[in-house]
Amino acid sequence: MTANDDILHRIATALERLAPPPAPPCDWLAAPAYVWTGAGQPVAAIEAPALARLTGIDQQKERVVANVTRLARGHAAHDMLLWGARGMGKSALVRAAVRQAQADGGSLALVQVASDAIPSISALFAQLARVARNFLVFIDDLGFAEGDTVGPRHLRSWLDGGVEARPANVRLAVTSNRRAIVPRHGAEQDDPINPRDAVDDNLALADRFGLSLGFHACSQDDYLAIVHGYAADLGLAVDEGAALEWSKRRGARSGRVAWHYVTELAGQAGRQTG
Structure with missing residues (x-):
């Protein structure tokens, strides 16, 4: 082996050590x-x-x-x-x-x-x-x-x-x-x-x-119904005026906004939503 061959061999060996091992194949039966x-x-x-x-x-x-x-x-x-x-x-x-x-x-x-x-x-x-x-x-x-x-x-x-x-x-x-x-x-x-x-x-x-x-986007009645549904599931009381004010500050009425409002209620009451 020539000096150049030895250098190239050592470089290749070093690169192999640096390269991560190939990822194992995914087990498509193992997880939800x-x-x-x-x-x-x-x-x-x-x-x-x-x-x-x-x-x-x-x-x-x-x-x-x-x-x-x-x-x-x-x-x-x-x-x-x-x-x-x-x-x-x-x-x-x-x-x-x-x-x-x-x-x-x-x-x-x-x-x-x-x-x-x-x-x-x-x-x-x-x-x-x-x-x-x-x-x-x-x-x-x-x-x-x-x-x-x-x-x-x-x-x-x-x-x-x-x-x-x-x-x-x-x-x-x-x-x-x-x-x-x-x-x-x-x-x-x-x-x-x-x-x-x-x-x-x-x-x-x-x-x-x-x-x-x-x-489709919520009507006001639909939004309040969603808020009441989420809150009832957690045993929380709802102030409809506050719920509407929450949606106005966010510029939207949706299920996500309703959930964020109920999360705020739960936090104020010292409760978890999970």
Whole structure:
């Protein structure tokens, strides 16, 4: 071995010592939930409110729970798009429905996809297809930038029939503030050739979800009903005037704002909300 060869050997050995060992393969049967970052990371428990605490969205809750239950039992189930107002329980409902299905004995895990890992979902599907378990792949607060044509095209392919389509034991759950997911603007209607083309193309993405549910901003009565429901569950008394003032200071009425107000009540009373 020459001196140069010896130097190169010692450099290679040093680099091997510095390099972290390869991550062990993810055990997709071991945990109730996972985060996908390009690799699977198990999560010990699903943080979600009890379904009974999610009030003001009874119809949406009934349909999501029924769909997730079917998936957990290995029956036909839909991909889901939950769209609409912020703070109305879209994400919490997905997590709570999965946790309830698991408590009922269903073979189901939740896999939440990190926002920067969305391009690698096809690799996730390839792993999940080999596992004897059902999975709900969850993309929270999905949105595509204006002019992004690659992301929506991949999503269409995952949903129905492309070579990257999700396997039979996997369904998608997506939350978004917009039903169309992609940005829309008035200029869509100004196409001199066919003013419907751009609009139809955007809406076609949402139409690929078998279950699409809207979540709308609260009326004052709905907001107070949610506050009373949360407070009653914790044995707390409600001052409606204070509850409304709380929402005014935050510029919104929603289930999230109602929960924050009840958390404040609980804290003032020296109580826990968990």
